[in-house]
Amino acid sequence: MKFLQKKLHEIKPHFEKGGKYEKFYYPFEAIETFLFSPADTVPNKGAHIRDAIDLKRLMSTVIVAMLPCLLFGMYNAGFQHYKAIGQDAEFMEMFLLGARLTMPIVVVAYAAGLGVEFIFSIVRKHPVNEGYLVSGMLIPLIMPVTIPLWQVALASIFAVLIGKEVFGGTGMNVLNVALTARAFLYFAYPTDISGEVWTYFGDAAAVDGYSGATALAVAASSTGDVVQSLGSAFSFENLFYGFVPGSIGETSALACILGALLLIFTGTGSGKIMIASVLGALGMGFLFNVWGATPFMEMPAHYHLVLGGFMFGVVFMATDPVTASHTEKGKWIYGILIGVLTVIIRVINPAYPEGIMLAILIMNVFAPLIDHYIIQANKNRRLRRATV
């Protein structure tokens, strides 16, 4: 490693101002600081010591929190495949098939998004930010396993470009980057990301009577008792553990809860937002239960928590610190409204069976407004003190 350090040190002058590859300074810096944390010391005045946390560490914590979802997603992709074609398979067989299907999506999402980031770092002369390390993992986890790779690339590029870089990069974006990618595909290529796209068949054909519909679609189209329509395949238990069709990482509420525990313990994700969203969804679910105009409204409220991507969205995307509300009181309001809106969109809206994506995007837009009023209250308190 001393050798590598020396080599980097030798070639560094080429990338610095006046060097041959001056333009590529920031990509070079990104790689160098990834390998060796910089020797920068703090200025002569001010705090002379610093907290050991930095953005790289923070973001890697979130990635680790997503690992249960990724690993379970890989297994489930294989599991759904063999279930659909009616074959028995070993655990490892299923996992490896899922991994083979999932890894290219992950690689493409990272390559496309980071490509844009690096180009922007050259053009706009700003450091490569670590934010995409998380977005690049989130995007595959909210895609169906059958998604064409070019669409993954296109969506990642769109999300980074329009969702983030035009606003000035990580920290300045209004919308969650991963959800922007998914929303883009949802409206641009609806046939590839909705309907019965969740299971990989390969060359094999589905067994008779197999339906690849998600639990949400079944629930939304149910004409009788929803729990009965969901049947044993979509029992609460199955939905909780995640042995159901859906986007790669979103099916298992249990895996999401494991991630949530790590996020809350490390303080990386806001537990407030997660709890508030769950309360919001339950509350709205109960209200619909009372109203009871359609069968979907009568579905027990706690089913909303395990259906679709609710848990995944609440744990990993609603808590995105940049696009969520920045004030502590605001986080309660923001979270509750995400839960409420998700259930409203699911139950009332005929076009979109899944509500969490749109609910979070809508609340991303409203988060600054929530903060505005909370900050204004702080300003008013100060003003009142001045005039008394």
Next chain:
Amino acid sequence: MSKTIKLKRGFDIKLVGKAEAKIASIAQPEVFAVKPLDFVGMQRPKVTVQAGDKVKAGTPILFDKKMDQVQYTAPVSGEIVEIRRGLKRRLEEIVIKADQEMQYEEFASYSAGELAKLSKEDAQAAMTKSGVWPQLVQRPYGVVANPDVAPRDIFVSGFDSSPLAPDYDFIFQGEEKYLQAGVDVLNKFTKNNVYVSLNGNAANKAMKSLKNVNFNSFTGKHPAGNVGVQIHHLAPVSGQHDVVWTINPYGLIQIGKLFLEGKYDAAKVVAVTGSEVKAPQYVKTYMGASIKPYVAKKLKEENVRYISGSVLTGTRIKEDGFLGYYDHSFTVIPEGNEQELFGWIMPGENKLSFQRALGLFGWVNPNKEYRLNSNQRGELRAFVQSGVLEKVVPMDLYPVHLLKAILAQDFENMEALGIYEVVEEDLALCEFVDVSKHKVQAIIREGLDLLQYS
């Protein structure tokens, strides 16, 4: 009307190298200095002495052309040996070679009883002439108090909660008489209160028997001992024209000595602290002392950073640099100018964090003392995290929004978000915990400068 205020937010950084409560017998430094840069808000410093001049303790050597009634005086008697200037001829240090036997300028002295009859005007004249006046710091802005503006209240923090802070019970012991005289003189300047805040968890030996003050106690983690935090909870600064003064207990002692003994006494007990000092303890010296005799051959490592003041708010000095006017300690920590392989994810026994992200295990043993170096531990980024800086600011204030308003030079929002209530030290912990590595204190000063001068 004494209150006990319990502050919940804050963070105690526990470091190796706390000074042992005893005075080391180390010979006095040969040279002392007055550093104009210590005085925030000094705009046009003018030196009135030349190299070779003889001065006594209390002889004026410097003033600010923008506030020329306030004199800055020599802390020790001796000979001016050098007037050091930096880039663009910026005045940096006025260096004095000390006499073996201290000589003092003579000022009028009073008995404790006579102090009551002393008029405010006479007191002010003596204080501005003798060099004790700059101990009074004005809020808003945190600059040397303007003698022409009467303060609403005067605030004294009776303890220092910062990392490796000197123990006020120890350094101010036996000075009760002077503290009281200082309070009595300052009471002439305000129609309202002189507030003294005590540490709710300590004996407060020197301070607790003071009279004619408004006592309150504070408990909690750092920055509970910061006078700015205390003002916020007692009688907050409400705007640009709501002027209050703050003063360290040491300033009270100096004022007390000026009037009771008729001399400008700059003797001071200073803590020599930090993980790199072999035997951290206190020394008895004078203001502006050179650090040299206290660290020469007394350190564990060579690659170190010398700081006048605390690790959170101090100023870096050279190995023969001088103690700042307002500082009570020298701190020596390792200089972190080395790369670390995968340093952004590696755990390490000398990595302290307010948070608990991957590889950070500070939460396992909260009482562990750390040997932290001056590495920045990451790179500058846009603000990403929310809700963390608030946890180390025990005030009703939104630090990130305030900092953003300053960066955007948004004057109205800076005022509305409470910039007048803070100076650098109040948000020093934000600079420590910030994951995006912003230079929080420099930004705060930038904002205060914008409001004050434009």
